[in-house]
Amino acid sequence: MASSFTNTIILGVTILVSFATTKSAADDSEAKAVLESGWWSNSHPYGNDTSQRCKWPGISCNPAGSITKIDLSDTFDVEVRDRFGKLNFSSFPNLVHLDLNHHWIGGNIPPQIGELSALKQLRLSNCDLSGELPPSLGNLTHLEVLEITGNVNINGSIPPQLGKLEKLVTLGVSQCGIVGPIPSALGQLTNLQYLSLSDNRINGSIPPEIGLLSNLVYLFLANNMLVGSIPNTLYNLTNLEMLGLGSNKLEGNLPPDIENLKNLSVLSITSNSFAGHIPLVLCHLTKLKYMYLGGNQFSGSIPSCIGSLSNLTELDLHSNLLQGSIPQEIGNLEALRSLDLSQNRLSGSIPSQIAKLRRLSNLNLTFNRLSGNVPILSSTRLRIVDITNGCYKIYPEPFEGNKDLSPCIASSNTTTSTPNNTNIALYIKIFLPIAICYTFSILCCLLFSRFKAKKNHVAIQPTKNGDICSIWNYDGKIAYEDIIAATEDFDFRYCIGVGGYGSVYRAQLPCGKVVALKKLHRLEAENPAFDNSFRNEIKFLTEIRHRNIVKLHGFCLHRRSMFLIYEYMEKGSLFYNLRDEVEAVEMDWTKRIEIIKGMAHALCYLHHDCIPPIVHRDISSNNVLLNSGFQAFLADFGTARMLELDSSNHTLLVGTRGYIAPELAYTMAVTEKCDVYSFGVVALETLMGKHPEDVLSWLSSPTSLVNTKLIDVLDSRLPLPTSQLVARNIVHVATLAFACLNQQPKSRPIMKEVCKEFLCGQKSLSVPLRMISLFQVAKQGMHMGESSETCHV
Numbered sequence: 001m002a003s004s005f006t007n008t009i010i011l012g013v014t015i016l017v018s019f020a021t022t023k024s025a026a027d028d029s030e031a032k033a034v035l036e037s038g039w040w041s042n043s044h045p046y047g048n049d050t051s052q053r054c055k056w057p058g059i060s061c062n063p064a065g066s067i068t069k070i071d072l073s074d075t076f077d078v079e080v081r082d083r084f085g086k087l088n089f090s091s092f093p094n095l096v097h098l099d100l101n102h103h104w105i106g107g108n109i110p111p112q113i114g115e116l117s118a119l120k121q122l123r124l125s126n127c128d129l130s131g132e133l134p135p136s137l138g139n140l141t142h143l144e145v146l147e148i149t150g151n152v153n154i155n156g157s158i159p160p161q162l163g164k165l166e167k168l169v170t171l172g173v174s175q176c177g178i179v180g181p182i183p184s185a186l187g188q189l190t191n192l193q194y195l196s197l198s199d200n201r202i203n204g205s206i207p208p209e210i211g212l213l214s215n216l217v218y219l220f221l222a223n224n225m226l227v228g229s230i231p232n233t234l235y236n237l238t239n240l241e242m243l244g245l246g247s248n249k250l251e252g253n254l255p256p257d258i259e260n261l262k263n264l265s266v267l268s269i270t271s272n273s274f275a276g277h278i279p280l281v282l283c284h285l286t287k288l289k290y291m292y293l294g295g296n297q298f299s300g301s302i303p304s305c306i307g308s309l310s311n312l313t314e315l316d317l318h319s320n321l322l323q324g325s326i327p328q329e330i331g332n333l334e335a336l337r338s339l340d341l342s343q344n345r346l347s348g349s350i351p352s353q354i355a356k357l358r359r360l361s362n363l364n365l366t367f368n369r370l371s372g373n374v375p376i377l378s379s380t381r382l383r384i385v386d387i388t389n390g391c392y393k394i395y396p397e398p399f400e401g402n403k404d405l406s407p408c409i410a411s412s413n414t415t416t417s418t419p420n421n422t423n424i425a426l427y428i429k430i431f432l433p434i435a436i437c438y439t440f441s442i443l444c445c446l447l448f449s450r451f452k453a454k455k456n457h458v459a460i461q462p463t464k465n466g467d468i469c470s471i472w473n474y475d476g477k478i479a480y481e482d483i484i485a486a487t488e489d490f491d492f493r494y495c496i497g498v499g500g501y502g503s504v505y506r507a508q509l510p511c512g513k514v515v516a517l518k519k520l521h522r523l524e525a526e527n528p529a530f531d532n533s534f535r536n537e538i539k540f541l542t543e544i545r546h547r548n549i550v551k552l553h554g555f556c557l558h559r560r561s562m563f564l565i566y567e568y569m570e571k572g573s574l575f576y577n578l579r580d581e582v583e584a585v586e587m588d589w590t591k592r593i594e595i596i597k598g599m600a601h602a603l604c605y606l607h608h609d610c611i612p613p614i615v616h617r618d619i620s621s622n623n624v625l626l627n628s629g630f631q632a633f634l635a636d637f638g639t640a641r642m643l644e645l646d647s648s649n650h651t652l653l654v655g656t657r658g659y660i661a662p663e664l665a666y667t668m669a670v671t672e673k674c675d676v677y678s679f680g681v682v683a684l685e686t687l688m689g690k691h692p693e694d695v696l697s698w699l700s701s702p703t704s705l706v707n708t709k710l711i712d713v714l715d716s717r718l719p720l721p722t723s724q725l726v727a728r729n730i731v732h733v734a735t736l737a738f739a740c741l742n743q744q745p746k747s748r749p750i751m752k753e754v755c756k757e758f759l760c761g762q763k764s765l766s767v768p769l770r771m772i773s774l775f776q777v778a779k780q781g782m783h784m785g786e787s788s789e790t791c792h793v
């Protein structure tokens, strides 16, 4: 009681004190300084009325009316441009927060910024600033966050005065043109948790003082010109979770001390000159998720203890001098998604245990000395294509440059002759007694009995057999024969793809209907608990009905296997059609716009009309399927969720490289906003005809966006639109795509807003299509969140 009373008094005193200091500051000088800066035009609702300054866009005040915060990151009603230095910084004694991220400024950081004596957060990322960092930044002694990332024209070196900012928690000066050394004075920043100086031209060696930053959690110095070895003191940083030193000129060994970094989850030292053996103690860093050691001179063998890193998701050892064989323990890395061992001297055969890595979606064993056969990898997420003469290959080909290795992963010969380590053979054996469901009518009766009264979903098609393929009790030998006949015993010739969670087969049922059968790779179905959740989940999925979502017709559940039966899509995936020269041309602008709209509608439905909402988690051009009329259907939703029911609620990183929202690299929280980002990528891909990786990389440097016209990135296989309406649609879709690609999840629109935008229609273009730059489109995209309010549907 007494202590809370004391607190109250202290609080009261604090308020009084701050009131006293702010009162004088809140007089005309702040208002005058705001007005004279010229940053705010008077187009906003409060015009140039300085008495209303606390309501001006981006400005927040304390109760006394003194400005505490200028945050322009979300507003475009304020244009700083070359007026940065016009602000009289000494007029804002209470300003704690200045955020100009993503505002086009150009020019230098004015040295007077050091006069903002109360400042705690300064964010100037992606502002196209140039010149040197002013040493007066060192006067901002209350600073906790300093971010100046993504200003490629900043030159000069890091001022040692930054060492005076002892309260600093975050220091981000990456993607600038910083030269010179890392000042040893930075060792004084003992509160620092996040330090990124990557993508600069920093030279010299890593100062040993870095070891004094005992609270450091993230350290990124990648893509610089650092030389020498890692100072031993760095291994004192036991809180380190991410260490990024890739693409420098660092050398030396990884010493046993690295074992101290117990919390490390990302270790990236690719493209340096590290040598020696891969230390066994690395296997004790059990939190490691990403280990990138490629492009060095590591020799010796891959330690077999690596199999104990059960959380390892990506392992990159490419371009080293590693010898010996690939340890079979690699098969224990259940979480592994990417394995790159290319360009080493690895010999022997590929361990069949690799087939156990069912999450594997990227495999590269090229340019080694491997021999023997490739084990069957059907349980992985690798795409198996190129079915010629019984030789089944993975695409892209991961085995090139091993002259003694037969690159075919299976042939009908090997399938039957060596059933041991071949999962497919195993599956076929297991499948023999399985009841197969092909009678949709009956399935539907069972599955949709709840809805029958309301809706008449599916035309009843009695089949010649008419037997019941019971869902809960797998019976139905006759049905089984039919499905065996339809797929010739799951012959590869009927396999139309190996997707995330299973191989997909095309099957024509006795009634003439063509369906896609997805055989899930999953032996966990043996687990009765899983069995139950699978049934519940399936029920849930079969209830999902939308004209832009691939219909799930039914499923089969057996003690040891599972099938999903889907509507068949004649044209295959959007990915495939964009890469096919003929189909790409047939998909004209109007069709492409409709495809994007279709996707948006499907996502709106999943996010906003389903209870509970469904996050797809793996939106990519591979998961958008097209029917014969080029209408888009979203596929594979919920599969991820369904298959991970048995694991804890902890999210596993799913998704396809190139489509994953940036925040997922740091947080594992999958939200609707991740789908929104991926939607943005696919929408741009549809307009460009190829994956928009270049454009995505430009988002952090406005210069390239300014210098590129929208028409320069549109798919050049299609003629430019002649119709004004189509041109407007293209600009509109591109604008929406950029809105969805916002790096900040909270600034992305929700799908409902995107769909609403589509319904709104668009304003006519004020300039001809060929004049519009990507920058304009991107900027307009960021406006979108605000302007959507003005559209009434």
Ligand SMILES: *[C@@H]1O[C@H](CO)[C@@H](O)[C@H](O)[C@H]1NC(C)=O
Binding pocket: 042, 047, 048
């Ligand atoms: C405010 O704006 C109006 C019209 O834009 C102008 O006439 C007036 O002089 C401005 N007042 C001040 C104080 O700048």
Ligand SMILES: *[C@@H]1O[C@H](CO)[C@@H](O)[C@H](O)[C@H]1NC(C)=O
Binding pocket: 029, 088, 089, 090, 091
């Ligand atoms: C900036 O503001 C301070 C304090 O309000 C004032 O003393 C000074 O004259 C101003 N400077 C300019 C250049 O207006």
Ligand SMILES: *[C@@H]1O[C@H](CO)[C@@H](O)[C@H](O)[C@H]1NC(C)=O
Binding pocket: 130, 131, 132, 153, 155, 156
């Ligand atoms: C640094 O940038 C400024 C402004 O862009 C430029 O005038 C100056 O020449 C640059 N200095 C160096 C060493 O590149």
Ligand SMILES: *[C@@H]1O[C@H](CO)[C@@H](O)[C@H](O)[C@H]1NC(C)=O
Binding pocket: 114, 135, 136, 137, 138, 139, 161
């Ligand atoms: C601010 O920093 C500059 C350069 O570091 C220094 O010369 C100046 O004295 C500092 N001003 C104050 C008020 O500390």
Ligand SMILES: *[C@@H]1O[C@H](CO)[C@@H](O)[C@H](O)[C@H]1NC(C)=O
Binding pocket: 179, 180, 181, 203, 204
């Ligand atoms: C670092 O680079 C600067 C200019 O780019 C050069 O003057 C200096 O000598 C270099 N220092 C080292 C240690 O290489």
Ligand SMILES: *[C@@H]1O[C@H](CO)[C@@H](O)[C@H](O)[C@H]1NC(C)=O
Binding pocket: 211, 232, 233, 236
């Ligand atoms: C940090 O590392 C150095 C060199 O490795 C060592 O001498 C020192 O004792 C360590 N300091 C702490 C606090 O562990």
Ligand SMILES: *[C@@H]1O[C@H](CO)[C@@H](O)[C@H](O)[C@H]1NC(C)=O
Binding pocket: 238, 239, 262, 263
């Ligand atoms: C490592 O992480 C855990 C959990 O986040 C934390 O409790 C611990 O303090 C961290 N540091 C070390 C040295 O283990």
Ligand SMILES: *[C@@H]1O[C@H](CO)[C@@H](O)[C@H](O)[C@H]1NC(C)=O
Binding pocket: 286, 287, 310, 311, 650
């Ligand atoms: C793997 O990660 C999970 C979740 O982060 C954690 O609970 C588990 O302990 C980790 N495994 C190891 C071996 O550290």
Ligand SMILES: *[C@@H]1O[C@H](CO)[C@@H](O)[C@H](O)[C@H]1NC(C)=O
Binding pocket: 318, 319, 342, 343, 363, 364, 365, 366, 396, 397, 398
């Ligand atoms: C495999 O690695 C080699 C060299 O390391 C690279 O050139 C090739 O593009 C990679 N292939 C795949 C499919 O990633």
Ligand SMILES: *[C@@H]1O[C@H](CO)[C@@H](O)[C@H](O)[C@H]1NC(C)=O
Binding pocket: 390, 411, 413
């Ligand atoms: C399959 O077996 C036949 C006869 O057993 C043999 O002639 C043929 O070469 C084999 N094909 C492959 C791809 O091994």
Ligand SMILES: *[C@@H]1O[C@H](CO)[C@@H](O)[C@H](O)[C@H]1NC(C)=O
Binding pocket: 420, 421
């Ligand atoms: C085949 O599997 C059996 C039983 O799992 C095992 O005993 C045998 O060694 C395996 N043969 C080969 C060639 O792997």
Ligand SMILES: *[C@@H]1O[C@H](CO)[C@@H](O)[C@H](O)[C@H]1NC(C)=O
Binding pocket: 648, 649
């Ligand atoms: C998983 O999530 C569900 C629903 O949000 C919750 O009821 C359950 O307790 C969670 N389980 C664990 C292990 O966190």
